[in-house]
Amino acid sequence: MIKAKKASPPARPAPSTTRSIPTASSAAASSRAPPLSSEPHIDALALGVRTGLPDDLLHLRDAFPRERWTEALPETAAFWLQMHGGFRAQQAHMADAAARWRSGALDPRGLHAALIPTLQAFLQHLDGHHRIESGHYFPQFRLIEPRIQTGLDLLDRDHDAIHADLDALYHSAVAFHQAVAAPSPDAPDHANRLADVLDRAAPGLIRHLDDEEDIVIPLMILKGGSAA
Ligand SMILES: [Fe+2]
Ligand SMILES: [Fe+2]
Known part of the structure; x- marks a missing residue:
C-alpha cells in the first residue's frame, strides 16, 4: 500500500500491477480485432469521442431496456x-478528494490519505475486471451472439484506452506519494498533476461503463445461463 511515510516505499501498489496493463491488454486486444483506423465506423466511436452508442449497437438493449433490468437478473449480470457501481463510487470519491484539494480543504498529506488508498484499490480492481472481461467473457459472448462483434471490439478497445489512463494515474500517484513521503516542496505540484490526470480519465471510464452495460447486460438477460 502506498503510505505517506518516509520509510515506506510504494510496496505492493496498484502501480506494479498497472504498469503491465497497457502491454498485456494491447497484445490481447490486437490479436482479436483489427486496428480502429481500418474501421471508420468504429473510429468515430472511439472512447473520448463518442457520446453514446449508435442504434445498431443497441438492438439488445432495445429488446431489454434498462428499466427492466430490475427483473430477476442473472447472477453474473x-x-x-x-462491480461497475463500485468503480463509479471510487471514481466519485477520488473526484471529491481532488475537488477538496483544489478548494484548499486538504493539504498534500490530507489528499494523500483521502485519495491514495482508493486509487490503489481502483487500479487493481479495474485491471482485474478488464482482464476477465476481455479474456473470458467477451470471447464467450462472441460465440453466443455474433451480432455484437462490433460492440465487443469497441469495448476491447475501450479497455486499452482506459488502461493507458490507469498507467498515467499510476505514475502520477507514485510521484505524488514520493513527494509527500520525502517530504518535498513540490508535493503541491504533484498533487495538481494527479488531480488533472484524474479529471482526464473520468469521462472515458464512465462512458465505457455505461456503454458496456448496454451491450452485455441485455445479452446476459436474454441468453440466460448460456451467457452467464
Ligand atoms: Fe469493460
Ligand atoms: Fe466492465
Missing part, C-alpha cells in the same frame, strides 16, 4: 452491475 447482477454482479457485473455491482
Whole structure:
C-alpha cells in the first residue's frame, strides 16, 4: 500500500500491477480485432469521442431496456452491475478528494490519505475486471451472439484506452506519494498533476461503463445461463 511515510516505499501498489496493463491488454486486444483506423465506423466511436452508442449497437438493449433490468437478473449480470457501481463510487470519491484539494480543504498529506488508498484499490480492481472481461467473457459472448462483434471490439478497445489512463494515474500517484513521503516542496505540484490526470480519465471510464452495460447486460438477460 502506498503510505505517506518516509520509510515506506510504494510496496505492493496498484502501480506494479498497472504498469503491465497497457502491454498485456494491447497484445490481447490486437490479436482479436483489427486496428480502429481500418474501421471508420468504429473510429468515430472511439472512447473520448463518442457520446453514446449508435442504434445498431443497441438492438439488445432495445429488446431489454434498462428499466427492466430490475427483473430477476442473472447472477453474473447482477454482479457485473455491482462491480461497475463500485468503480463509479471510487471514481466519485477520488473526484471529491481532488475537488477538496483544489478548494484548499486538504493539504498534500490530507489528499494523500483521502485519495491514495482508493486509487490503489481502483487500479487493481479495474485491471482485474478488464482482464476477465476481455479474456473470458467477451470471447464467450462472441460465440453466443455474433451480432455484437462490433460492440465487443469497441469495448476491447475501450479497455486499452482506459488502461493507458490507469498507467498515467499510476505514475502520477507514485510521484505524488514520493513527494509527500520525502517530504518535498513540490508535493503541491504533484498533487495538481494527479488531480488533472484524474479529471482526464473520468469521462472515458464512465462512458465505457455505461456503454458496456448496454451491450452485455441485455445479452446476459436474454441468453440466460448460456451467457452467464
Ligand atoms: Fe469493460
Ligand atoms: Fe466492465
